[in-house]
Amino acid sequence: MRLPDAPWRHWEGMGVLLDALGADEGGARFVGGAVRDALLELEVQDVDIATVHAPEETARRIDAAGLKAVPTGIKHGTVTAVLPGKRTIEVTTLRRDVATDGRHAEVEYTDDWKEDAARRDFTINALSADPVTGEIFDYFGGLDDLAARRVRFIGEPLNRIAEDHLRILRFFRFHARFGEGAPDAESLGACIARANDLMALSRERIADELLKMLALDDPAPTMALMIERGVLQPVLPEIVTAGPLERLIARENLFRHSSFRWNDALNSHPLRRLAALLPPDPETARAIAARLKLSKAQRQRLAIAAARMPGDTATPRALAFRPGIESAVDRLLLCPTNDIVVGRALETLAANPPPERFPLKGADLIALGVEPGPEVSRLLGELREAWIAEDFPGEDRVREMAQAKISGS
Known part of the structure; x- marks a missing residue:
C-alpha cells in the first residue's frame, strides 16, 4: 500500500525540508496521525516527521537548508521546522523508552524504526510512510485495524x-x-x-x-x-449518565443548519457538552471546573450553562444580554423542554438580539440631578433591571424611567 497524494505533501518548503533530512536515503519518514488520516482520506492539519538524525544534527540541517529550526522539545528529541507561511512541522529523532512511570518516559535515541513505532499507543498510530515513494511501513497490524x-x-x-x-x-x-x-x-x-x-x-x-x-x-x-x-x-464521579449529552447532540444537529443560524454560536462546543454531562447546578460545575484546572473563562461558561432552567426559553433576549450570546445559546440548547419551544426562542434571539449595552451612564444620572456617589450606582442597577424587564426599550423611555425614579426617591 502507498500513501495517497495529498495537498499537505506539497506544502511550500516541504521538499526542502525532506531533502535536508535525507528522505531520499531513508533518513526521514512521515509518521503518526498524518499517515493514518491520509489513508482514511481525512483532511490533514498537522504533520509529524521522524528522522534518524540526532536533534542537534536535525536543527543544523534545517537551518542550513534556509528554514528555521526551533528547539521546542530538543531534550526529548523534537525540533520544530518552520516552513514558509509560518507552517510548522515537528521533526523527532527515533527513540525507544528506557523507563516510564505512568506520566513521563525516559528515552534513548535509536536508529531502529520498529523500536520507535513500538513506543506509540495504538496500531493505527504506528504507521509510517516513505515521503519519496509513499511506501507504508506497518509493524503491528495497523493497516488491518484501520480497515476494520x-x-x-x-x-x-x-x-x-x-x-x-x-x-x-x-x-x-x-x-x-x-x-x-x-x-x-x-x-x-x-x-x-x-x-x-x-x-x-x-x-x-x-x-x-x-x-x-x-x-x-x-x-x-x-x-x-x-x-x-x-x-x-x-x-469525575458526578458524571452518571450520557442521556443529556445524547439529547444535546441531537438538538445541535437539528438546529445547526436552521434558517436562524446567525453566527457560530450554534456550533457544537465541548464545554457545552461537558455541562450536559453534569448536574444542572452551577456550584457543582464550578467545583468540577476548578478540579479540572479550567481557565477562568471556561469555568464561567460551564457554571452559566449548568444554571439552565425551563424558564430560559421565555426570556431569550434577557438571557443573551446578561451572560452573552454564546452562554445564552448554551442554556437554550440545554434547556429541559421540547425542541419546538427551544427553536422559537432561538428564532427570537436571532431575529432580534439584545442591545450591546445599557443606554445610560452614571454621568447621565448626575446630569439629571443625582448626587455623585453610591446612589448613582444603585439607581443605574435598578434602571438596568427595569430596562431588561421591559424588553430593552429605547433611550427616550429609559430617560423617562430615570426621571420617574429620581422624582420618587
Missing part, C-alpha cells in the same frame, strides 16, 4: 497503560473518532481494570483529553460506555 475501524493497543494493553495512564482516555477518544462497532475487547478490559490509574494524572491532562473527545462529532455512545463501565468514576 478498530482501535487496538500495540502489544500488551496493561503494559501500555502502565507506561502512560492517559492512554486510557485516549483509547476511548480514538474509538469515538475512528472506531466502529464494539471496542477491542482486550483493550477495553485493560482500560476498565486500570481506571483508578487516572487518579495519578494531572487534572489538566484529563481535562484536555476529555474536551478533545467531547469536540468530536458524536462522542455520546462512547461516553455512555465509559460511564457504564465506571471508567470516569475515579476522577
